[in-house]
Amino acid sequence: MRIVVVNNFFPPRVGGSAHMAASLAQQYAAAGHEVLAVTAAYGGAPAEEERDGYRVVRLPATKMPQLGLSIDFDMTFAAVRPGNWRRLFRLLDEFRPDAIHQHGQFFDLTWMTGWYARRRKVPTLLTIHTLLVSENKVYAAVFRMLDAVLVRPILGLFRPRFVILDKLGVDYCVRRYGTSDANSHYFPIAVDAAHFDKPLTRDVRADHGVGDAPLIVSLGHVIPLRDRVPLVEAMPAILERYPRTRVLVVGGVYHDAFLRRAEELGVRDAFVVTGAVPKDDVPAYFAAADIVTHDLNGGCGTASLEAMLSGTATIASVAEDNYPGVELRNGENVLLVPPDDAAAVADTVIGLLDDPERRERIARRQSAMVRAHFGLDVVAEEHLRTLEKMISARSGS
Template sequence: MRIAVVNNFFPPRVGGSAHMSASLAGEFAAAGHEVLAITAAYGEAPAEEERDGYRVVRLPAVKMPQLGLSIDFDMSFASLRPGNWRRLFRLLDEFKPDVLHLHGQFFDLSWLAGLYARRRGLPVLLTIHTLLISDNKAYGGVFRMLDALLVKPVLRYIRPRYVILDKLGVDYCVERYGTSDENSEYFPIAVDTGHFAKPVTKDVRAELEIGDAPLIVSLGHVIPLRNRLPLVEALPSVVAEHPDVRVVVVGRVYHDAFLKRAEELGVADRLIVTGAVPKEDVPAYFAAADIVTHDLNGGCGTASLEAMLSGTATIASVTEDNYPGIELRNGENILLVRPDDAGAVAETVLGLLADPAARATIAARESAMVRANFGLDVVAEEHLRVFTKLVADNDVLR
């Protein structure tokens, strides 16, 4: 098959969506398929390159300003650059895809590629990564309006088959876009198991001068939807029993409320904020940690799953039925707390620090659970199965 993978976010940009789309593209290519990845320009990344057996083309793009919204991080849109519509259509016409895999329902490249697919009569698989939601009522209302007036009509026109990653996404897509079992696949986030089989790149504890102190790592961009406030508000209780504990926050900080709260609570000196780090260094941070916490506002994304895979005890905040078809058992193969519950975070952290043997046991079970259900090879095979069926069904319709 010839598979076109389209995502505004793509490496070297860091983030779950970027890495998942690139990793899957590499797996598709390794399985013998021809793959073209189309994305938006980013930093000094080349306009075109070959990587992991497939071609990547980056279209000129306009970086949007940060507005302080709950999904706020650096976003670039290609449709705002003159000529990109024609460039995209020409690229796809030259490539002659059998199927398109789009990532992100509200990005312009997904819309343009979806338009192309509709005009050419090609099947589309669309993965829903980020939900347009906010705890802020005003923003939440705006996002609902955008979904109703803009995103839903576009999706109705494109008519993709959806890939939905978790229960929250399923509920959201049913309500906002009218999805159902008839037009959806329920695949989890894909985690690159091979990436965590490599030797770590550095000694994080030595580099940050942490020594043998208890270490909590929280890896991922800090945005309002992942604000780190439950972790910071749990720290006074943790510090009371472990005065030398350190918390390393890894990722770009787009929302600094957690830093201000740490100052108010007198625990700012326990925090180390590194900013974004290269993908190859991520395993080193997990290897250095005693505990990983990232998704404490209601989620369990790529960073948390990678931490579990790495063999480090990891806390998340979803329900046991979060992933359709995957059995999560709190305290056995995953550690769960209620969203935004600092007390539960403190209790869980203290319990883990007090019992290294139990911590190691749950970490091993988490790793095995992720490897069996979220491994890149497992998830990629499911995608390829769906691509094959979509292409076959489309050939019959033609």
């Protein structure tokens, strides 16, 4: 097959959807398929390169100003740049794709390739990574309107098949986009186990002066959807029991409410904010931690699953039925707290620090669960089978 992988977010940009898109592209190429990745220009990354057996093309793009919204990343868009529509269509015509795998429902490259696929009758698969939601009532209303008047009509025009990663996504997509079992596939997030089998790149505890203190690592971009406020509000109780506890917040800070709250509660000195780190260093941060907690506002994304895979006890905030076909059992193969519940976070962290043997036992079970259900090889094979069926259905129509 000739497969195009599309995502405005792509390495060297860090982030869950960027890594998942690149990892699946690599797996598709390793399975013998011809792969082209199309993304938006980012930083000093080359306009074109060969990596991991496939070709990457980065189209010129314009950076969106940061507005303080709950999806506020350093986002770049290609559709507004002169010549990109013509450039993209020419690129795809030369490649002659059998299928297109898109990532992100509200990115312009998804819409641009969706228009191409409609014109050329190429089957498309669209993975939903991020939900347009916010605790802020004004933002929430704006996001519902954007989904209703922009995203849903566009998806209705292009009619991709959907890949939905968890129950939160299923409920959201049914409500916002009218998806159903007839046009959706429920595959979990793909996690690259091999990445965590490599030698560690650094001594994180030494680098940050943590020594042998209890260490919580919270890895992932800080945005309102993952604001770290429940962790901050849990810290007074944690520090009362374990006064030397330190928290490394690893990732870009696009929303700093957690730092202001830490100042108010007098726990700011317990937090070290590192900024984003290279992907190769992520395993070292997880290995250094006693506990990892990232998704405390509702969810369990790539960073949390990678932490579980690494063998470090990881706390998240989803329901036990979050992943269709995957049995989560709180306290056995996963550690769950209600969303935005600082007291539950504090109780769980203290309980884990009190009982290292239990902490290690749960961490081992988490790792085994992720390897069995979320391994990149397993998830990539499910995607390839789906793409093959889509191509066969088009050929037979």
